[in-house]
Amino acid sequence: MSHALDFSAGQLVTVEGLTFRYRRQTALAGVSFAVGAGVTGLLGPNGAGKTSLLRILATAVPPNSGTVRILGSDPLTAAGRLAVRRQLGYLPQQPGFFPNFTAYEFIDYVAILKEITDRRRRREETLRVLAAVGLSDDRGKRIKALSGGMRQRVALAAAIVGDPRVLILDEPTVGLDPEQRLRFRELIAELGAGRTVLLSTHQTEDVSALCHRVIVLDRGVVRFDGAPARLTAAAENRVWHSAERSPQAVVAWRTGVGAVRNVGVPPPDADLLPATLEDGYLLLLDPSTATEVAA
Amino acid sequence: MTRIGGRRDDTRATPSRHIATELLREYAEGGPAAGTTTGVEGHVDGCPECRGELARLMPTARFGRVWTAVEEALDEPRRGPAERALIWLGVAPDTARLVAVTPALRWSWSIAAGLVLFVAALVARLSLLDSPSLPLLAISPMLPVLGVAVSFGPRFDPTYEITLVAPVHGFRLALLRTAAVLTVAAALAAAASLVLPGSGPAALAWLLPMLALTLVTLAMATRVDPVIAAAVTGAGWVTLLLTTTHFGSGRSLLLTTMGQAAVSVVAVVALVALALARRRFDEKFTAI
């Protein structure tokens, strides 16, 4: 990796040589990176190891080997873990709720879990995070009566209770309709100012819209680590359209207008198209082009 | 002073049925309506129009003050009987809340446990057995074991993952919740013991096994799924009962002083194992 390990800045999440086995399968096979403030996207297909990595960073589970430093603390020690947990917000992949609780009651409960024992402070914080996710007017509704998008906002509100400096968000935009997705991206972008946000997604649009950095994970290995624009640039001159699927294409799909969008090594006379992040991502996941794109 | 109370309703205000201005005026002046304000506050809270109307009817400062208090009262978490009892006993409200969300403290569990014990006591009462204390001895200790099984781990606790990574002390949380489950189970079993025909101290022979089995389950749950821990504990208990008890005559080693002493030793060993494994509660509770 090109990123030098730097514990001195304190604002960093650093992992080195992480391995993790889950249900007798290798979920992580030696993952190393370091991230600072801002929103970093963890992109990868299902089963790439994204959730395992985020659960390790969230201190939900220890790795089989490797080191983790979050804000200078080692979550593999009891004291370090407590220090990390006091600075951490976590949105799990499948956030759970007490369905009979109102949104307010649930956030109030989470605030207790985050050691906000003073009643007045807890109320202020509960109202603050509910307002931040736009749920002030719906805070009295029971969670079972809320839509999927609103529940996801409750889960995000729970993650930001106590104003943590590190936010771990596992697929925060999954299951949201396009409008909610936009609103959520906006929210997360705001949270990224001055904080370290690590989010996983399998949507390249999420990454282009809000991440200053992308780490592509595939079968437990980091395939790419850098600015999303760099991954897009790697696909430049490799996207073309044609009437039928080109034999040179690594990936090809028929688009709405009837033409085929090909990604791969174009033939000499190809009708080239501007590349997107998704094109770069697809080239990266294909073994025949992966090394070239990652370079 | 305006009385504060009531709940927000899930549906919120229906714009077609606003509060009559008369009623709002009475509320604003703290008149007759003020004593029965639940409907007014619940509606006004969700209806900007009526809130604006009320604001016009009250001095601004007073409206702000009253409304802040009303909102707080409407937001205030609802507390069940167990939670209220804990607060009444002097437990801090935030601790009481952490305990009250224990799945096994829900009414459904307590009612089911109560029914089982009632049947056991009834069997004993009808003298279907020579030793009336046996059914309670056999059944009571398993109740908190089942309670522990459904109170920990990702299977039954929907907030397992965020609780695990919260800074709140996992071991303290586990002990608090287990103590709550034990207390409810012990209270139910004690109540069932009262209806037994006079069998003396033997009527309370379930108490030490209950404690021991619960501690064994909790200690095992630091290593395996709580449901498996409960199943193994249950199987062990059944085996122990079958090998030490003659159900025909009602004689049981567990009803003797020596038997009770042996059970106490098991409880102490489990307690030590639990204390040694306490850090596991802050790591991962079970492998998932």
Ligand SMILES: [Zn+2]
């Ligand atoms: Zn109204």
